[in-house]
Amino acid sequence: MSQEGEKYRTILEIFRDAGRGTGLVTTTRITHATPSGFGINMPVRWNEDKIAAQHLEREYDVLMGGGARHFDPDQREDGRDLHQEFEEKGYTVARSKQDLRDWGHEGSILGTFYDTHLPYALDHQNTPAHQEQVPRLPKMADAALQRLSQNNDGFLLQVEGGRVDHAAHEDDTGGLVYDQVEFDEAIGTALNFAEGRDDTLVIIATDHGCANPGLNAAGDRYSDSPKMFDRVADFQYTNSWILSELDADSTYRQIQDRVAEAWQFPIRRDEAELLQNALRGEYQAA
Template sequence: MNRRKFFRNGALSALGASLFTPFESIRASDFESVWKRKKAKNIIMLVSDGMSTGTLNMADLYLSRKKGKGSNWLNLYREDKVSRALMDMASASSIVTDSAAASSSWGGGTRIKNGGLNIGLNGEPHLPIWQKFKAAGKKAGCVTTVPITHATPAGFCVNQKSRNDQESIAEKYLEHGFDVLMGGGNEYFSADKRKDRKDMYAAFEGKGYYVARTRREMSTAPKGKSILGVFNDNGLPYAKDRENNGELKENTPSLAEMTSKAIEILKDSSQGFVLQVEGGKVDWAAHANDIAGLIYDQVAFDEAVQAAMDFAEKDGETLVIITTDHGNANPGVIYGKYANDEFDSIQNYKHTNEWILNGIGKETSINSVKERVEYANGFALTDEEATTLLGYYGSLDAEDGLYNPKHLPFSVLAEIQKQHNSVGWISMQHSADYVELAMYGPGSQLLKPFVKNTDLHYLMLEAAEVENAF
């Protein structure tokens, strides 16, 4: 779609008005006249990957019931600070998108098939938006809780036939000179881990990058240099496991800390900056039906939202975009006599299901399984439940699959937990949700109540007034 035609598209506007009139009351009307007179010097786009509406809801309930104040994201709605919409995230090959096609719809401005990065239906490349902004003089970066070479950050940065070629994506990041890159993914940068034995850390240092491998190294990174921060072999630890492990907390930054550091490094650019922030492990937790992983990583994402808003409200020239790329597993709190208390029990969880299940093996006793779950979740398994879990450990040798390579019994544990926390799940896969989209700052007045994913590409260009450069 022509970018200017989109913003004058009466049919789309009429559709939004007819379907979503109630959302008009949520628009940040007091700010609109101010935003119209400004362009977005900076853009911060925050993506809670795989966040179903139920996930957003449960994180808000968790915070409301524990701390007496809801999530930063939904408080922006309550305080009428943002424009709000629903967004259709379908890919070119399915109404259910994957993260690569979803990010590419924003990054390249066109829908592509699942699995690729900014490669069109006929093999044609579409220039990623962070490259467009770099060419316009802005600094650009991405931070995430999964490998920095993963689909969501890559969709804003590079063209790649397959999202799975993460070694090549690491090389392309260097080629294009992105200014901030932080997350996991050591296996795609380390000479000891890469198949081709290339030392990508040395290559980045050779191009003037500061390389950080720990939280402390990140915090002391100089402002004047580009940064590559890689803090784990694959994804970063879940927020709940990090919180209860001193070594992980000492060595691994939170998403909010990475966000704040990225802004610190980027903010002095005379032409402004663009930054993508991804809560990538929200999606991984949804794939695993891991409630502690899901809620606490969503809360960690919400803290990054606050870091972005703290900067944007002071700065006055920053467009903040908050959204997700698709639903996943569609969890929610289920009606029942004790739903309140059972849901509140999650406040006392010490670890994720990943931590629980990776600490069990073929030789683990029934009593040890029961003790591990009770320590992590605060309730006791029956002997039958413990035996059922153990029964899955006789055939876990082969490692294959993207999100659960060991084939651990995540769904079985989630079903057991449902009896104690009142949280149910419909699947362990992505879903075709229309997703929440919120905006604050110059450019937010352009948002219609219902948009297509590719429209967001052109809105960002329009807001920053660089839409005619390409």
Template sequence: MRRREFLKLGAAAPAALGLGGLARGEESSPSARSAGQARNVIFLVSDGMSQGTLTFADQYLRWRDQRPSHWMALYEDRERRVTRALMDMSSGSSMVTDSAAASSSWGGGHRVDNGRLNVGHGGVEHEPLAAKLRAAGRAVGLVTTTSLTDATPAGFTANARSRREDALIADQYLERDVTLLLGGTGAGFDPERREDGRDHSKIWADAGGEVVRTREDLLAREDGPAKLLGLFAPDHIPYEVDRLHDPDLRREVPSLAEMTRIALARLSGQEGGFFLMVEGGRVDHAAHANDLPALLFDQIAFDDAIGVALDFQNRHPDTLVIVTTDHGNANPGFQSGDVHGARQFERISRIRGSFTEHITRWLGGNRSAGEIRERFADALDFEISGDNAELLAAFARRDYRPAYRRMRRASAVIGQVVANELDFSWIGTAHSADYVELTATGPGAGRIRPFTRNTELHGLVLETMGVG
């Protein structure tokens, strides 16, 4: 063949065959079914992550550890082929989605109303990925820092008219034979909080699955069959910043990266390949609460899980890794030219816990400005000015009320005071309509278009895994 013809074919063939997703190592992998097909898919979701959250965590890591976040490092990687896109996350009922509708758009491939899980208008049920993949012999794992039946894992697995139906959702995990579950317990997996008293841990163990409840137990179970249920907190897993600074929590509760590592170790032995969803679920909670340290360290914990997924992909190139978020939330970030960076990061690095756990709950009732300053300094090693303490004292005795209704809760007023200190502020306390960041690498990633509709990922996962 003449060189010119070869070049022509070389340029045309991948597009004609739909092989835009050729990735590093794919051709050399004996287990790749065919080009653009993946044995495994790891789908990572930072719940409620605005663009400012991604930026903040990356800039902080560059300051603290002199390295970018794993997420941003993907964009700087010259070896790895990476697809970057914006995604429209609109739901069936709003431009601003909630996590149930968002997860359903990926899990069931349809836009449903906020609050619903794969149930459309007229009650039509959309079969979720977990059911389709299990029926096709693929393993399915769900790892999250929220309770296991929370909206994001549920959207991949369940059909429910309301995301609050924890018992029904847990039952559907069982019926659909989800292979591995690691996260917080919540009402669905707690027999004492279920009307029928059903004990899923017992059912799981009776069926020959393993059940773990502590970090130590989990880390000791790297080897073994895939069937694993881990329940590490009564509800959601504590904020990472609280876990890091509490020796008991640190001993008892695994990090998201640790859960991800064990999940991958257990699932990688599955014959037909696996789908693993990993959710940094409390980035969203921190954003609702305008809680800077909770937001930062949960986003970093999520980013560490991305690192684990990419390490796995280096060893198993027939793995598609998708990294995204389901919606923005409160759009946080540094503002004003007074921000130096290092000066702010230095103060932030000394904060020893979340505002939610150490300040917000404590602030109710009358507190003097002096008490408030002391509390910030003692509990968190974070000094605030007398003026800012006065503002909080006035709010606590109901003498001060922000104009914007959504900013009137205590956590938001604390967020505004912290913005006075650090020039790090928030536009509200709710989800946003922003198009979201979508990143993918590995076989199939090249099929993602630069501007993607949320529902397209459903077909992409199935097609890439070769499930009809």
């Protein structure tokens, strides 16, 4: 949109109106910035209830990610049941990994597999409930490609590994590395699809680089860096998982135990007390 509020045709509208297939796949909410930037006109990115309703109007073929809360009548301010409205338009509405398996790649699909962003890949692989319920990016990308490639006039599919960005903002080494590896697998899915074809262009781009987990030069020398990578390989959960069960009343020992379970190595009492102070709103940077 222009600063004056003029709506421009989005790239997905251009492809849709030309009779081509259209798809958005992400590990963020399907109403989040990147997928919406390909297909939605909205002056404020946080109007995600309105973005969800606009997805209904635009009638793109494939929509997959998180963000179920923006389609749920109990969580939307206007009480609209957008999941039902998508079904009334002929969409398959998938809410789980099993629903995606049952779809059959026919017709249009709305997949909202989590209330907000999809869980980080690291948390997913160590949480049975996530493994049972939530499909991962390579599987979603593959399903979208199988559906959209049925259009003889071609298609445009945008696939986003959006939680890499989130983990970088949070200085979350485990979250970043494992989601980046998963995105690399999704790239492999796209390249395997394109291999041997002369009609398919695969574009791989970064959103923006942010933060620095400090994976190199860990310890006193660069030669100590492999120790850091070995340590990351033992991580079980992300920082988000650690914080999800801590609050202002958490003791330093509870914090130590939570971190040790996630990272598989202990932190000192003074390090735990830094986090304790932050949870209480008392931490001040030096």
